[in-house]
Amino acid sequence: MTIAAALAELETLLGKGLSRSKSDLDTHGASESWFAPAPPDAVAYPASTDDVSRIMAICHRHGCPVIGFGAGTSLEGHTSAINGGLCVDFRDMASVVQVNPEDMDCAVQPGITREALNIALRDTGLFFPVDPGANASLGGMASTRASGTTAVRYGTMRDNVLGLEVVLADGRVIRTGTRARKSSAGYDLTGLFVGAEGTLGLITELMLKLHGQPEAISSAVCAFPAMGPAVDAVIETIQTGIPMARIEFVDAATAKAFNSFAGVDFPAAPHLMIEFHGSARGVEDDAAAFGEIAQGHGATGFRWSVKPEERNALWKMRHNAYYACLALRPGAGGVVTDICVPISKLAEAVEETAADIAASELMGPILGHVGDGNFHAILLVDKSDATEIETAKALSSRMAERALRMGGTVTGEHGIGMGKLGYMSAEHGEAWSVMGDIKRALDPSGILNPGKLVRQG
Numbered sequence: 001m002t003i004a005a006a007l008a009e010l011e012t013l014l015g016k017g018l019s020r021s022k023s024d025l026d027t028h029g030a031s032e033s034w035f036a037p038a039p040p041d042a043v044a045y046p047a048s049t050d051d052v053s054r055i056m057a058i059c060h061r062h063g064c065p066v067i068g069f070g071a072g073t074s075l076e077g078h079t080s081a082i083n084g085g086l087c088v089d090f091r092d093m094a095s096v097v098q099v100n101p102e103d104m105d106c107a108v109q110p111g112i113t114r115e116a117l118n119i120a121l122r123d124t125g126l127f128f129p130v131d132p133g134a135n136a137s138l139g140g141m142a143s144t145r146a147s148g149t150t151a152v153r154y155g156t157m158r159d160n161v162l163g164l165e166v167v168l169a170d171g172r173v174i175r176t177g178t179r180a181r182k183s184s185a186g187y188d189l190t191g192l193f194v195g196a197e198g199t200l201g202l203i204t205e206l207m208l209k210l211h212g213q214p215e216a217i218s219s220a221v222c223a224f225p226a227m228g229p230a231v232d233a234v235i236e237t238i239q240t241g242i243p244m245a246r247i248e249f250v251d252a253a254t255a256k257a258f259n260s261f262a263g264v265d266f267p268a269a270p271h272l273m274i275e276f277h278g279s280a281r282g283v284e285d286d287a288a289a290f291g292e293i294a295q296g297h298g299a300t301g302f303r304w305s306v307k308p309e310e311r312n313a314l315w316k317m318r319h320n321a322y323y324a325c326l327a328l329r330p331g332a333g334g335v336v337t338d339i340c341v342p343i344s345k346l347a348e349a350v351e352e353t354a355a356d357i358a359a360s361e362l363m364g365p366i367l368g369h370v371g372d373g374n375f376h377a378i379l380l381v382d383k384s385d386a387t388e389i390e391t392a393k394a395l396s397s398r399m400a401e402r403a404l405r406m407g408g409t410v411t412g413e414h415g416i417g418m419g420k421l422g423y424m425s426a427e428h429g430e431a432w433s434v435m436g437d438i439k440r441a442l443d444p445s446g447i448l449n450p451g452k453l454v455r456q457g
Helices: 003-017 022-029 049-062 114-120 138-143 189-193 227-240 252-262 280-296 308-319 321-326 343-359 386-405 421-428 430-442
Strands: 042-044 066-069 086-089 096-100 105-108 161-167 173-177 202-209 216-223 244-250 271-278 300-305 333-340 366-368 374-381
Touching: 003 042, 003 049, 003 086, 022 042, 049 066, 049 086, 049 161, 049 202, 066 138, 066 202, 096 114, 114 138, 138 202, 161 189, 173 189, 216 280, 216 308, 227 244, 227 271, 227 280, 227 343, 244 252, 244 308, 252 308, 252 321, 252 366, 271 280, 271 308, 280 300, 300 308, 308 321, 321 333, 321 374, 333 386, 343 366, 343 374, 343 386, 374 386, 386 421, 421 430
Parallel strands: 042 086, 066 086
Antiparallel strands: 096 105, 105 202, 161 173, 161 202, 216 271, 216 300, 244 271, 244 366, 333 374, 366 374
8 A cells, every 4th residue: 555556546536636746745745834844745635525536545545644725824733744755736616506595505515715705795795704714625624623803703713603514534524514504413423524634535515604794894993001001901892792894902012013114104012903893873872882892992093994995904913913014024934823812811911922022033913813823923033043043932831831721722723734743632631542542443444634633553
């Protein structure tokens, strides 16, 4: 049983749908993470669930590793082919299968991106809200249980996936869930595959919950004298019950990065970026209530906007924060890490993390989806400097340990992949072994995304 034998069969099956070109292999072996490139032996471009089923049956028979691939935006080495094998790229399975406006749901193939889906939904009065920043594929977003800027109101992928079609390791095709909004029938297999990072099966179709496009939207940005008051304003806003659609935090270094990268003139101070959805009157009232809370915590320089072009510019700037921060140190790469803690611990976690970074020799802007206790550090490093990489990894480790000490999780959004395997036992205890039992039951040969998420062996 060899990879070569599997690829020989796949070449007969797929023809031009299987690539071994160096450029394709290099593209699928790289990532935006700090990990060294790990290209696969070949890349498959299936056009249907039947193609994926046949691919998996062949790979299962020959023991060939298989890694699913969406838009390639993962940050913890999820798509690295560390054992070689086959990368299955879903770019040719990117259609909207069905839209049911009355039931506010839709079925899509895994390769479609969130932006493409919302363009397709534009005339229905509906939209899909999960927004991780990158224009990721929906299959990848489900596989990593993605969240993002709107999770504080609309939830994460876990809350917005009603059901899945999945191809298992041996080529069997199963469907999980239904279009009903609730069920008491058996195990929640949908929840099992959402967040499994491609270690249990390959998602070939998703049934998604949709939401009504809001009548009115208002966005704002304001500055704070320090990180503590900004985070305290977030906490009070949440505890007051004001229905925010987004509430994002950026520190002074990120604000400086925005000024250079996007041509704005933010003060060199921490900022909150916030958005409200609802009726015109409701949005106005919510904005006023937030303004009072923020001013009570020292906020200044409010900039409100209901104009779509100004709102879009604000969130485009936020979504480009990674690249803006990289530009603070030309030629640098980023070790990007995230944690999530209970809201009551958020200010303490952010301030301790900032102190750790300040005591190091690295720059590390902090920003995040603080409405749900999730924040990120973008640690800027010379990727050729082993000492800097080790310093960044040590800072990331301290963040993870801090999150667990505070009752949180080592990742609220990026996932485990390879980068955070070392923390799974500390976070989950014996439950991590149970995850391994599930993995072995569904993938006894261990061919699906090996070396990721679960303990090997």
